[in-house]
Amino acid sequence: MSNVPNNNPSAPDNTVAVNTATGKLALGWALVGVPLAYGVYETLTRVAALFG
Amino acid sequence: MGFLDRERTIAPAGFNRWLVPPAALAVHLCIGQAYATSVYKTALVKHFGASLTEIGLVFSIAIVMLGLSAAIMGTWVDRNGPRKAMFTSSMFWVGGFLIGSLGIFTHQLWLVYLGYGVVGGIGLGIGYISPVSTLIKWFPDRPGLATGMAIMGFGGGALIASPVSTALLKAYDPNSGAQGWVASGDAVGKLFLTLAVVYLVYMLFGAFTIKVPADGWRPAGFDPAKVKAAKLVTTENVSAKNAVKTPQFWLVWVALFCNVTAGIGILEQAAPMIQDFFRGPDGASLVSAAVAAGFVGLLSIGNMAGRFAWSATSDITGRKRIYMLYLGVGALLYTVLALAGSSTTILYVALAFLIISFYGGGFATVPAYLRDLFGTFQVGAIHGRLLTAWSAAGVAGPLIVNAFLDAQGKPGQLTAASYQPALLTMVALLVVGFVANLLVKPVSARFHEPRLDRDRPHEPAMEA
Numbered sequence: 001m002s003n004v005p006n007n008n009p010s011a012p013d014n015t016v017a018v019n020t021a022t023g024k025l026a027l028g029w030a031l032v033g034v035p036l037a038y039g040v041y042e043t044l045t046r047v048a049a050l051f052g
Numbered sequence: 053m054g055f056l057d058r059e060r061t062i063a064p065a066g067f068n069r070w071l072v073p074p075a076a077l078a079v080h081l082c083i084g085q086a087y088a089t090s091v092y093k094t095a096l097v098k099h100f101g102a103s104l105t106e107i108g109l110v111f112s113i114a115i116v117m118l119g120l121s122a123a124i125m126g127t128w129v130d131r132n133g134p135r136k137a138m139f140t141s142s143m144f145w146v147g148g149f150l151i152g153s154l155g156i157f158t159h160q161l162w163l164v165y166l167g168y169g170v171v172g173g174i175g176l177g178i179g180y181i182s183p184v185s186t187l188i189k190w191f192p193d194r195p196g197l198a199t200g201m202a203i204m205g206f207g208g209g210a211l212i213a214s215p216v217s218t219a220l221l222k223a224y225d226p227n228s229g230a231q232g233w234v235a236s237g238d239a240v241g242k243l244f245l246t247l248a249v250v251y252l253v254y255m256l257f258g259a260f261t262i263k264v265p266a267d268g269w270r271p272a273g274f275d276p277a278k279v280k281a282a283k284l285v286t287t288e289n290v291s292a293k294n295a296v297k298t299p300q301f302w303l304v305w306v307a308l309f310c311n312v313t314a315g316i317g318i319l320e321q322a323a324p325m326i327q328d329f330f331r332g333p334d335g336a337s338l339v340s341a342a343v344a345a346g347f348v349g350l351l352s353i354g355n356m357a358g359r360f361a362w363s364a365t366s367d368i369t370g371r372k373r374i375y376m377l378y379l380g381v382g383a384l385l386y387t388v389l390a391l392a393g394s395s396t397t398i399l400y401v402a403l404a405f406l407i408i409s410f411y412g413g414g415f416a417t418v419p420a421y422l423r424d425l426f427g428t429f430q431v432g433a434i435h436g437r438l439l440t441a442w443s444a445a446g447v448a449g450p451l452i453v454n455a456f457l458d459a460q461g462k463p464g465q466l467t468a469a470s471y472q473p474a475l476l477t478m479v480a481l482l483v484v485g486f487v488a489n490l491l492v493k494p495v496s497a498r499f500h501e502p503r504l505d506r507d508r509p510h511e512p513a514m515e516a
Contacts (some may be wrong), residue, residue: 021068028074028261031254032081032205039211040356043349050346050401 056259058133063263069190069271071261076183076202078258079138082251083145083179084209086114086172087352091217092240099237100161110169112446114148117173119443122181126436127292129178134186134262141179142255146248148172153244156237168244179255180206180439184419185432189265192428193274195420196371200363203416207356217243282370282424284492288500289429296437300425300495303488308418309441309448310485311378314386314478315411316449318404319355321457322348326404328466329394335465339397347401354405355412362413363420371421375489378410378417383482390475394468415442425495452477 054060063069089111096107129137148171155163183202191198222228224239270276276287295301318325323344327337339347366374389403419435426434453474457463460470 021066021071025068025071028071031257032074032077035212036077036081036205036208039208039213039215040353042215043211043352046349047346047353049340049342050350 056132056136056139058136058264061133061135061263062266063269067263069265072183072187072190072263073198073201075138075258075261076187077205078254078261079141079179079183080202080205081209081212082254083141083176084206085213085247085251086111086118086176087207087210088213088217091214092221092235092243095221095235095237095240096156096164098234099156099240100159102161106161110164113165113169114173114176115446116443117170118176118180119440119446121174121177122436122439123177124436125174125178126181126433127430129182129436130185130292130430130432133264134182135259137178137182138255138259138262141175141182142252142259143175144171145175145179145255146252148175149244149248149251153241153248156241156244159237177436177439181432181436183258183262184435185428186262186264188419188423188428188431191271192276193271194364194367195423196366196417197364199419200360200416203363203419204356204359204412206415207352207359207412211352211356213247217247220246284370284372284494285424286427286494286500288495288497288503289427290425290434290495290499291501292430292433292437294499295422295426295430295434298495298499300492301434301438303492304418304421304425305438305441306488307375307379307485307492308414308438309445310481310488311375311382311411311414312442312445313449313452314382314482314485315408315414316445317453317474317478318407319351319411320450321453322351322404324463324466325471326397326400328470329400329468330397331467347404350401350405351408354408358409358412359416362409363416366413366417366420371417371424372489372492374413374417375421376486378414379482379486379489382407382410383479383486386475386479386482390472390479425492427501429501 093104093107096102096110097104100107125137148167148169151167151171152164153167155161155165155167184199187198187202188195220243221235221239224242225233225236227233227236228239290298323341326344326347327339327341330338332338362374362378369377385403385407389400389407393400393403418438419431422434422438423431456474456477457466457470460466460473
């Protein structure tokens with residue numbers, strides 16, 4: 001969910017804003033999500049010994 | 053440094069609030085390294101020629117400083133906003149690693165106490181509370197989900213730091229292939245320097261990405277009246293100074309303290325405990341060290357997942373009910389663990405996993421619980437004061453377990469029965485916490501901040 005959009009945006013500016021926000025969102029989540037996924041994967045390989 | 057001021061962090065129209073959780077996570081994933089200190093503990097014991105207790109003190113100092121700094125600096129964090137708080141936290145956290153590495157390189161343990169323990173611990177405390185109040189304001193419709201995401205990072209930070217630190221220690225030590233290898237002090241010092249650089253970059257990313265909502269902002273379609281419909285949720289505000297005068301604050305403090313103490317009881321002893329619970333007729337453990345390590349890993353996943361899943365669930369069930377689950381069902385699970393945990397490993401593992409998920413859930417749900425009771429005005433400062441319960445539990449949990457186990461016998465000779473007194477003590481503690489939570493009622497109006505405009509929900513302007 002995003003904030004209330006700009007009241008009077010021109011169409012091209014609005015497209016740029018949306019693309020920038022999507023790019024930032026993807027980058028932000030990747031920066032924290034990729035290391036976290038790596039940590040979970042590494043831990044799960046250790047957990048495998050428990051059920052092996 | 054004006055660019056750190058709260059006024060410079062107010063989000064423009066159209067800002068996507070889902071950019072805020074990654075900023076919060078960036079900080080929590082870094083400070084979560086505090087749970088991965090066991091990776092280099094033996095190396096430091098050897099390097100300094102110190103005892104395990106002397107090296108363990110580094111972590112204990114850091115956790116005590118976490119509680120103290122969160123309690124003392126909470127109001128400052130609320131007043132100055134998340135960017136300045138995250139920036140300050142990064143300086144302390146990174147500074148702690150730098151001073152600590154100097155202590156390692158120069159063989160001065162007191163510098164490690166000062167660096168990682170005191171300075172780093174201050175960074176932990178400020179960093180832990182810095183994004184909480186902001187997240188609650190961006191997600192008034194799902195505060196449990198929002199704080200769960202951030203505080204999950206504190207659990208997840210160790211999952212990342214542990215394998216990365218092991219790999220770096222191997223890379224930095226030319227003798228890493230040797231039989232019975234323990235990392236050199238030089239390798240640990242270099243590890244500290246590397247972590248300092250990486251954490252600086254990540255935490256500054258968080259600090260410069262975070263934004264606070266403009267006054268009066270609400271998510272699309274959000275109706276505060278629906279939130280107010282829940283009995284314990286207030287639209288009023290209570291200051292941190294007044295909050296500590298209310299019985300509600302201390303009841304939640306007791307509930308958190310009991311929940312954390314019980315969780316730490318298992319976490320501290322996880323690996324030896326599973327080995328002691330399952331012994332053959334000859335007294336040898338049926339659980340190998342590798343399997344025990346896998347169990348510890350599973351608990352880490354449970355700790356992290358519980359922070360997110362249970363806290364998010366609390367948005368639907370309400371905070372008081374979910375705490376009834378953590379403490380009430382937790383007490384039942386602990387009882388089964390104490391009396392029948394040694395019957396099968398599957399049962400033992402499943403019980404421990406659930407108990408640890410409740411432990412994590414308690415941490416992640418409590419900021420939203422405070423928001424429900426005291427409003428958003430100074431929720432960061434109130435949360436900071438409440439974290440003294442964590443510090444106290446960090447001392448009480450291991451003390452209780454170790455005192456009972458010391459009385460039962462020597463490590464390596466303990467059995468499932470040896471753990472019963474400690475585990476049943478934890479059951480009693482959880483029952484105390486359950487009763488405390490049950491007694492939580494809405495805060496009396498005499499503690500509310502005065503409101504100029506009674507017609508619409510209003511918050512005092514300064515807070516982030």
